[in-house]
Amino acid sequence: MGGVNLILTSSGNFGCIPDDDTLEVTFIPPPIADFTFTDACAGQNTNFTDMSTTTDGTINTWTWDFGDMTSSIASNPIHPYPAPGTYSANLIATSTNGCADTVFYDVVVNPVPVAILSSEVACVGQETVFTDLSFISSGTIVDWEWDFENGLHIDNNQNPVYTFDLQGSYPVTLTVTSDLGCVGTTDTNITVLAGPTAAFSIDPNPALALEEVNFTDESTGSVQQWYWDFGDGVGGNNQNEVYNYADGGDYLVTLTVADQNGCFDSTSLEINIALLPVLPTAFSPNGDGENDVFLIKGGPFTAVDFKVYSNWGELIFSSQDAAIGWDGTWKGQDAPLGVYTWTFTVEIAGERVVIKSGDVTLIR
Known part of the structure; x- marks a missing residue:
């Protein structure tokens, strides 16, 4: 840096001899x-x-x-500010030559988001909705990380859905991050309840249309509510239901049960509804596409023995297939107009046997 010479000179006064003195001042560089x-x-x-x-x-x-009434003498300190705001931080750096320098910077301390979570009642095998209730005094929260069961599942949705497979207590952690990179975390233990197990029986099954069918609840657990869906757009809320179906077919019956905690379970069984066999009193095999075949309607049937006789008792048609009926011919020719007698023996699902006889008029 260099230096200067300081010279002090005195002048003669009252007969004294003038004198001077020199002082050399050397400047050293500061940090x-x-x-x-x-x-x-x-x-x-x-x-x-x-x-x-x-x-x-x-x-x-x-x-x-640090500007918050705290200080440090470390070379590279770590300091937590207790509250958001702007703090004037300064450093005095001193070198081995004894010189020092000072610098000031404003440190803007941003608010940390407060992480808060809530959840519905958690039940085994049932989706649980988790809700983020976090907030921040200024700025916005831009990132969410949910940790279920110590890293078993990570979800970055704000309000995720998670399903626990087993009963017990499980840790859940929510970490939220603000737009300025500040992080808040909360964790809790979620108690997962066992919930009920849905089960029921159907009697009879198969059943006939319009026949009363008993649906009996066999669920386990503290069941308090029952929701029946009979598969035909009709349902019920009693523990045990009695119902009859208007039409034949296969129907999927579903029972959903719920306990006092809101835990629920569902199960389904299929019921087969058969229609009693019926035959028309007349048919017209004229090829117009309407009522051309004398056919047993109803079912489904597991076995059929269908016979048609002439007025003289001669067998003119026989079938063991419910889908095959008499087309009004005999020995390859059109059968004459008139009245014919018939008999059938059909077996409906459930080993029910229906035997009937009657007559039909053939017209053209």
Whole structure:
């Protein structure tokens, strides 16, 4: 840096001899104080890094004032600010030559989001909805990370859905991050309840149309509510139901049960509804596509023995297939108009046998 000579000269006074003196002053370079810091979030560590330099000796003393009535003498301190706001932080850097320099920076401390979560009652095998209730005093929350069962499942939706497979207590952690990178976390243990197990029986099954069918609840657990779906658009809410079907067919019956905690379970069984066999009193095999075949209607049938006789008792048609009926011919020719007698023996699902006889008029 160089130096200067300071000269003091006295002049003669009252007969004294004039004199002078010289003092050589040498200047040494001071350090240049500087530092950087990471983004600051209230209550979380802010890293301060000394960036001071010197051309003479080394920096050997650091005096930090963080602006919140706390200080440090570490070279690269870590400091948590207790609350959001703007703090004037300064560093005094001193080198081995005894010179010092000071630098000030404003540190903006951002608010930390407060993580809060809630959930519905959790039941085994049932989707549980988790709701984010987190908030922040300024800024916005932009990222959510849900940790279910210690890392078994990670979900980044704000309000996720999760299904627990077994009864018990399981940890759930929510971590939220603000638009300025500040992080808030909360965790809790979720108690997963066993819930009921739905089961029921059907009697009779198969059944006939319009026949009363008994649906008996056989569920286990503290069941308090029952929801029946008979598969034909009709349902019920009694524990045990009695119902009859208007039409034949296969119907999927579903029972859903719920307990006092809102846990539920569902199960389904199929019921077969058969129609009693019926025959028309007349048919017209004229090829117009309407009532051309004398056919047993109803069913389904597991076995059929269908016969048609002439007025003289001669067998003119026989079938063991419910889908095959008499087309009004006999020995390859059109049978004459008139009245014919018939008999059938059909077996309906459930080993029910129906035997009937009657007559039909053939017209053209």
